[in-house]
Amino acid sequence: MDIHNPTYVSGHGLLKHRSVLITAAAGAGIGFAAAKKCVEEGCRAIVISDIHDGRLQESVKKLQEETGLEQVYGKVCNVADEEQVQALIAFAEDKLAGTDVLINNAGLGTTKALIEMEDPEWMKVIDVTLNGTMRMTRHMMKVMKTRYESGKGGGVIVNNASVLGWRAQKEQSHYAAAKAGVMALTRCAALEAAEFGVRINAVSPSLAVHPMLKKSAPPELLAELEGKEAYGRGAEVWEVANIMVFLASDYSSYLTGEIISCSSQRS
Numbered sequence: 001m002d003i004h005n006p007t008y009v010s011g012h013g014l015l016k017h018r019s020v021l022i023t024a025a026a027g028a029g030i031g032f033a034a035a036k037k038c039v040e041e042g043c044r045a046i047v048i049s050d051i052h053d054g055r056l057q058e059s060v061k062k063l064q065e066e067t068g069l070e071q072v073y074g075k076v077c078n079v080a081d082e083e084q085v086q087a088l089i090a091f092a093e094d095k096l097a098g099t100d101v102l103i104n105n106a107g108l109g110t111t112k113a114l115i116e117m118e119d120p121e122w123m124k125v126i127d128v129t130l131n132g133t134m135r136m137t138r139h140m141m142k143v144m145k146t147r148y149e150s151g152k153g154g155g156v157i158v159n160n161a162s163v164l165g166w167r168a169q170k171e172q173s174h175y176a177a178a179k180a181g182v183m184a185l186t187r188c189a190a191l192e193a194a195e196f197g198v199r200i201n202a203v204s205p206s207l208a209v210h211p212m213l214k215k216s217a218p219p220e221l222l223a224e225l226e227g228k229e230a231y232g233r234g235a236e237v238w239e240v241a242n243i244m245v246f247l248a249s250d251y252s253s254y255l256t257g258e259i260i261s262c263s264s265q266r267s
């Protein structure tokens, strides 16, 4: 493997017989890449979700076509909406006949200096990124606890954080605060969930470049961030997805409440 020009890693059956639910999976980024990886790793059925209906239906089709798995289901969900979150989890339980793995990928950012920040912008980023992850985790923990108590095993939850939960960057106070919250949530919820056989971990990417990001982020900022990486490049989205799959699989059985960085940047 050339670290500067990585080769796509094909599946090894790490999620064989498992079912997966993933949020924010209809974009061009980590979410869809993670959904594809889970299927390539042998999951038996998957529910992908997103706030955007049109792209979600296209993504269901694309995933079916690219992987050959028929058991791909789509359900619209804004993770900032409590009712939609509950409906999504009920849908997944029904379609998947029990959810083994939940991947909380949804997260939202903007670029704004703190002294210019208005409450609505701050609240929106926190509500999608931190509260959305909390809502999904809370309800899935209840479902997985009931399943564990009926003798059918626990489950796994993988959150998507960001290195900004650890590091400082100008104009990212809201997003960084939300991601630091996701990290704290992961650690604390993991302690509670261990009592009923559920592991909760998070991946913490620094930069994963994809077409939407290239469109929305200033090119000079992207170049600066890539320049900070030891590899001189951002991660491929599937490189982040690989870590999610590891955290979802039994290879990380003795790991919970952990945040794994996906970064070649060292300070």
Ligand SMILES: NC(=O)c1ccc[n+]([C@@H]2O[C@H](COP(=O)([O-])OP(=O)(O)OC[C@H]3O[C@@H](n4cnc5c(N)ncnc54)[C@H](O)[C@@H]3O)[C@@H](O)[C@H]2O)c1
Residues within 6 Å of the ligand: 023, 024, 025, 026, 027, 028, 029, 030, 031, 032, 049, 050, 051, 052, 055, 077, 078, 079, 080, 105, 106, 107, 108, 109, 128, 132, 160, 161, 162, 163, 204, 205, 206, 207, 208, 209, 210, 213, 237
């Ligand atoms: N790309 C990066 O460099 C990077 C770095 C660190 C962390 N992350 C985190 O990774 C995750 C995925 O980001 P990505 O950039 O790879 O894009 P992505 O394509 O995986 O996710 C974007 C998708 O999120 C959906 N979405 C937006 N708001 C939503 C909501 N309220 N409810 C449900 N879905 C919603 C969008 O419709 C879009 O399809 C996010 O949590 C992000 O904060 C990304």
